Structure formats: C-alpha cells, structure tokens
Amino acid sequence: MKPYVKVVEVGPRDGLQNEKQLVPAATKIELIQRLADAGLPVVEATSFVSPKWVPQMADADEVLAGIRRKAGVSYPVLVPNVQGLERAFAAGVEEIAVFTAASSAFTQKNINATVEESLARLAPVIEQALAKNVKVRAYVSTALGCPYQGDVPVSEVVRVTKALVDQGVYEISLGDTIGVGTPKKAREMLRACADAVGMDKLAAHFHDTRGQALANVLACLEEGVRVVDASVSGLGGCPYANGASGNLATEDLIYMLHGMGFETGVNLDALVDTAVWMSGQLDRLPASKLARVKR
Amino acid sequence: MKPYVKVVEVGPRDGLQNEKQLVPAATKIELIQRLADAGLPVVEATSFVSPKWVPQMADADEVLAGIRRKAGVSYPVLVPNVQGLERAFAAGVEEIAVFTAASSAFTQKNINATVEESLARLAPVIEQALAKNVKVRAYVSTALGCPYQGDVPVSEVVRVTKALVDQGVYEISLGDTIGVGTPKKAREMLRACADAVGMDKLAAHFHDTRGQALANVLACLEEGVRVVDASVSGLGGCPYANGASGNLATEDLIYMLHGMGFETGVNLDALVDTAVWMSGQLDRLPASKLARVKR
Numbered sequence: 001m002k003p004y005v006k007v008v009e010v011g012p013r014d015g016l017q018n019e020k021q022l023v024p025a026a027t028k029i030e031l032i033q034r035l036a037d038a039g040l041p042v043v044e045a046t047s048f049v050s051p052k053w054v055p056q057m058a059d060a061d062e063v064l065a066g067i068r069r070k071a072g073v074s075y076p077v078l079v080p081n082v083q084g085l086e087r088a089f090a091a092g093v094e095e096i097a098v099f100t101a102a103s104s105a106f107t108q109k110n111i112n113a114t115v116e117e118s119l120a121r122l123a124p125v126i127e128q129a130l131a132k133n134v135k136v137r138a139y140v141s142t143a144l145g146c147p148y149q150g151d152v153p154v155s156e157v158v159r160v161t162k163a164l165v166d167q168g169v170y171e172i173s174l175g176d177t178i179g180v181g182t183p184k185k186a187r188e189m190l191r192a193c194a195d196a197v198g199m200d201k202l203a204a205h206f207h208d209t210r211g212q213a214l215a216n217v218l219a220c221l222e223e224g225v226r227v228v229d230a231s232v233s234g235l236g237g238c239p240y241a242n243g244a245s246g247n248l249a250t251e252d253l254i255y256m257l258h259g260m261g262f263e264t265g266v267n268l269d270a271l272v273d274t275a276v277w278m279s280g281q282l283d284r285l286p287a288s289k290l291a292r293v294k295r
Numbered sequence: 296m297k298p299y300v301k302v303v304e305v306g307p308r309d310g311l312q313n314e315k316q317l318v319p320a321a322t323k324i325e326l327i328q329r330l331a332d333a334g335l336p337v338v339e340a341t342s343f344v345s346p347k348w349v350p351q352m353a354d355a356d357e358v359l360a361g362i363r364r365k366a367g368v369s370y371p372v373l374v375p376n377v378q379g380l381e382r383a384f385a386a387g388v389e390e391i392a393v394f395t396a397a398s399s400a401f402t403q404k405n406i407n408a409t410v411e412e413s414l415a416r417l418a419p420v421i422e423q424a425l426a427k428n429v430k431v432r433a434y435v436s437t438a439l440g441c442p443y444q445g446d447v448p449v450s451e452v453v454r455v456t457k458a459l460v461d462q463g464v465y466e467i468s469l470g471d472t473i474g475v476g477t478p479k480k481a482r483e484m485l486r487a488c489a490d491a492v493g494m495d496k497l498a499a500h501f502h503d504t505r506g507q508a509l510a511n512v513l514a515c516l517e518e519g520v521r522v523v524d525a526s527v528s529g530l531g532g533c534p535y536a537n538g539a540s541g542n543l544a545t546e547d548l549i550y551m552l553h554g555m556g557f558e559t560g561v562n563l564d565a566l567v568d569t570a571v572w573m574s575g576q577l578d579r580l581p582a583s584k585l586a587r588v589k590r
Contacts, residue, residue, distance in 0.1 A: 179584075182554025183513055211547035211584035212554075215509040218478055222517075252506035259477025259507075289474075289506035 002263040013044040015235025025059040029066040038270035045075040048084035101141035102157040105148035143174040144181030179209025183219035203227035213248035233275035234287030249288030297558040308339040310530025320354040324361040333565035340370040343379035396436035400443035438469040439476030474504025478514035498522035508543035528570035529582030544583030
C-alpha cells in the first residue's frame with residue numbers, strides 16, 4: 001500500500017483572503033466544490049473574521065450555506081475569536097482553524113497582542129469549540145522567520161506548538177509566512193516540534209516567495225510529516241511579504257507527491273483544470289508551473 | 296569549513312538560446328561579465344552551432360572576443376561537431392561542452408541521429424579537444440523523461456554517461472530536459488550513474504517546467520552531487536516542452552544552498568541585480584521568485 005499524504009487545500013481562504021479583487025460567493029462555492037470533487041480531503045472554506053479587516057470574507061455565511069458538502073471531506077473555517085466561533089456554530093461548521101504566530105513582533109503588528117496574549121485569547125475559542133465536538137486546527141505563523149524580528153528561535157515555535165496541542169488542538173500547521181526558509185532549517189524546526197508533540201500532529205505550510213516551498217516540503221516529508229498545506233493555482237501569499245508570490249501551488253505539490261509514490265486521493269487533471277479555471281476567474285495566468293504547462 | 300557546491304551558470308547559452316528575441320552581443324558580454332563578477336565559477340558563454348539552427352548564437356565569435364576573462368572562471372562553449380570545434384580552437388576556448396541524450400527518440404528529432412550515432416559523432420570532437428588540452432563537459436538530455444518516448448530507462452542514462460566518461464569527458468550534466476522528474480526518480484537516476492562513474496563526475500541540470508527543479512536538486516544534494524547547473528533569472532527552458540517555463544533560476548538555487556550551509560562563492564545580491572537587469576533587457580519580469588521579491 002502506498003503511503004498517504006493528506007493535502008490541506010487552503011486556496012479558498014488563505015489564498016483568496018490575500019486577493020484584492022472581490023470574488024463572488026458563487027465563484028467561491030464552485031471553487032470549493034471543484035476542489036472537493038478533485039479529491040482534496042480538506043478544503044478550508046472561508047473565515048469568520050470581521051469584514052472590516054478582510055472584505056473578501058464578508059460572504060462567509062453565504063459561502064458555507066451554498067456548498068454541497070461531500071462525505072468524508074472536511075471544510076474548516078478560520079475563526080479569530082469567540083464572536084467568530086458563534087457564527088461558525090450557527091453555520092454548522094464541524095472544524096475550525098485558529099491562528100497565532102511564533103513571534104510577538106508579528107502578532108503585535110497583526111492582531112495587536114503578544115504571542116502569550118494571543119494564546120490566552122484563543123483558549124476560550126478552542127475550549128468552546130471542543131465542548132461542541134468541533135475539531136480545532138491551528139496555524140503557527142513565522143515558524144521560519146518573521147518580517148519584523150527576523151530570525152525566530154525554534155524554541156519559540158516549539159513552545160507555541162506545545163501550548164496549542166495542550167489546549168486540545170489536533171493539528172498544528174507550521175507556517176513559513178514570508179517564505180524565507182530553506183530545507184535544513186525547515187527540517188530542524190519540524191523535528192524539534194515533532195519531538196515535543198509528535199509528528200502526527202504537524203503540518204507543513206510553506207510559502208513560495210523565494211521559490212523554496214517545494215524543496216522545504218520535501219525535506220519535511222523525509223523527516224516524516226504527512227500533512228501538507230497548499231493553495232490551488234498558488235492563490236494568495238502573505239500580504240506582509242514585499243512582492244510576495246503565493247502559497248505553494250497544490251498541483252505542483254501533488255505532482256511531486258504522486259511522482260514519489262505517495263497516495264493523496266487527488267485527481268491531478270481535475271485539480272489542474274480547477275487551477276486554470278480559477279485563474280481565469282481572476283483574469284490572470286495560473287501561478288503554478290504545472291497549470292501553465294497544461295493550460 | 297563549509298562544503299562547496301559548484302554552480303554552473305548556463306543562462307547566456309542554454310538560456311538565451313531558447314529566447315526568440317535576438318539579444319545584442321554587447322548585452323551578452325555584459326551578462327557574462329556580471330555573472331563572473333558575481334562569483335559564478337563557470338559561465339557557459341555561447342555556442343558554435345550553425346546560425347541557421349540557432350540564430351541567437353550567430354555572434355559567438357564576437358561574444359567570446361568581447362568578454363574580459365576573469366582568472367579562475369571557466370567559460371565553456373557548446374560545440375556540436377568538429378566544425379564547431381575548429382571555431383572554438385580559433386577563439387582560444389579552454390573548455391567545451393557537447394550534448395547528446397539518453398533517448399534515441401529525442402536525438403532523432405533533434406539531431407537526426409540515434410544516441411549511438413550521436414556518441415560516434417562526438418568521439419572525434421572529444422578526442423581532438425582533449426588532444427589540445429581543452430576540457431570537455433557533456434550534457435545528457437532526457438535523463439528523467441523524453442517528450443517523444445516518455446519514460447527513459449535509467450540503464451540508458453547510465454550507458455550514455457559511462458560512454459562519455461570513457462571517452463574522457465570530465466563532467467556529465469544530467470538533464471531533465473522537459474522537467475518531468477520528481478525527487479525520488481532524480482535520486483535513483485543520479486545514484487545509478489554515480490555507481491557507474493563516480494559522483495564527482497556528475498552535475499544536476501533540472502528544468503522547472505512543473506515546479507520540481509529545486510526539490511529535485513535537493514534530493515541530488517542529499518545523494519551527494521556537488522555540481523548544479525542553473526540559469527540566471529530562469530532564462531530559457533526547452534523549446535520542445537509545451538509552454539515550458541525556464542531552467543532552474545540560479546538565484547533561487549543559491550538562496551537554498553546558502554541557507555543550507557553550502558559555500559558557492561556567489562554574491563547573491565549581485566546575482567539578483569544581474570537577474571533583474573537581464574530581465575529588463577528582455578522587457579519582462581524575472582522568472583525567479585527571489586528576483587521578483589527583491590525587484
């Protein structure tokens with residue numbers, strides 16, 4: 001039997017969140033459904049952040065109400081606080097994602113809190129979610145570097161990761177938010193976190209700002225990670241990174257995984273079709289190499 | 296002491312050869328000099344192919360006469376046959392590169408010869424070069440797949456590699472011409488060739504058509520390769536690959552190598568400046584992620 005890698009599709013949320021051009025809810029719904037139909041086991045659907053902060057996600061309720069949920073597919077929704085959690089409960093969400101970072105310089109600029117304060121704010125969100133049997137995933141940003149403080153000690157990444165797991169989070173997505181990491185550093189960071197909480201609790205979430213994302217993923221796969229985040233057509237990226245190109249493109253990731261003998265459950269042709277279609281909706285070329293070849 | 300990786304810059308030849316827009320000789324000369332000044336130890340300068348086949352290289356003599364050669368830097372020139380070799384001798388070239396492939400389907404379409412015939416044609420070129428103390432490098436194309444026959448048996452790559460080494464070639468550049476390879480396959484192919492001729496005779500030359508190049512390089516570095524080809528700003532690619540994006544970008548490679556603790560001798564800032572400058576000469580955005588961030 002082939003080893004399995006779970007690919008978490010973050011395009012409809014992490015990707016579109018960083019697109020200035022407002023995308024109609026109907027397009028988002030079609031995107032999410034196409035991704036699930038292509039075989040992605042997890043499709044992050046939207047975010048219950050304040051529309052003042054992220055206008056792109058103002059239609060979260062409409063999107064969630066509109067999608068045909070496919071059996072066996074998880075549709076996590078980003079939730080920043082208890083207000084967001086209430087909206088998630090009302091929408092019948094079965095999984096949420098929360099976010100913080102490994103550097104206070106980043107959380108201060110981003111959510112006006114230290115990492116410690118951020119963890120304290122998340123505690124009731126996580127607790128109340130778990131009390132209603134809603135699964136909780138967490139993003140730890142700046143795991144390989146911070147745009148404001150530069151290097152981030154691995155010990156800080158480990159500390160935040162462990163705190164979240166101790167609170168009941170089932171999966172920690174370790175994010176190279178600004179795409180500065182290289183394979184050796186990615187491997188060492190992942191190993192340190194795995195030593196603290198176990199590899200089965202960890203996901204790799206790398207941005208391709210400097211073209212390193214897939215190489216970093218490879219190093220982490222070799223280290224044992226079996227959950228990887230990616231964004232169809234390379235949608236999105238980090239608004240804090242100057243000239244940032246997007247997330248790792250899901251189709252480039254799947255191509256590598258299949259070539260290496262991993263099972264993902266994803267139909268690559270259907271995924272590439274979706275990448276090309278979505279890029280067309282945004283009136284641009286796909287950001288992934290694979291979709292450009294097949295276009 | 297840090298381990299050293301020799302990066303072979305192929306942009307001025309392999310890169311520009313696949314550019315339709317004719318680049319003035321003065322620009323090529325400046326490009327080559329900037330790359331050497333940035334610290335690249337090998338800069339493939341031009342090609343003595345027939346101008347009928349590759350009009351971009353019609354100015355090979357002018358380019359070679361124009362460059363200020365830097366001590367310690369090698370400027371190999373691609374030579375397809377003995378006629379080309381005569382021109383290389385006349386130009387005072389100290390190193391040549393020859394090319395063939397691991398699949399006859401490719402060589403038939405490309406140079407109207409089987410692999411065997413191609414090796415026979417190269418034999419006098421290599422012999423005459425070595426007789427004049429001119430070093431010979433060789434490209435083996437389609438090492439991870441062929442656009443016409445699909446899979447290429449590793450045994451064929453090994454056979455061609457060994458034949459060339461037996462003829463006195465000092466370095467074999469194993470090329471994923473159409474960018475179809477993934478890390479596991481790249482690693483296995485490299486290992487098989489190293490078992491036959493020794494790792495110190497091998498270079499990795501991967502195209503980024505499907506976004507896999509840097510991950511493939513990482514796998515080969517782990518396997519022990521210490522010579523990697525790349526093209527500044529991702530210039531070029533393979534004209535046989537539909538919608539092909541370019542070679543692996545040198546600056547993305549150097550970023551990874553330095554991040555992993557390898558020494559290259561390259562000044563990354565100067566290299567990125569060169570990538571941005573050259574893209575400007577071609578009136579386009581750099582194809583590398585790093586140059587786009589720093590632009």
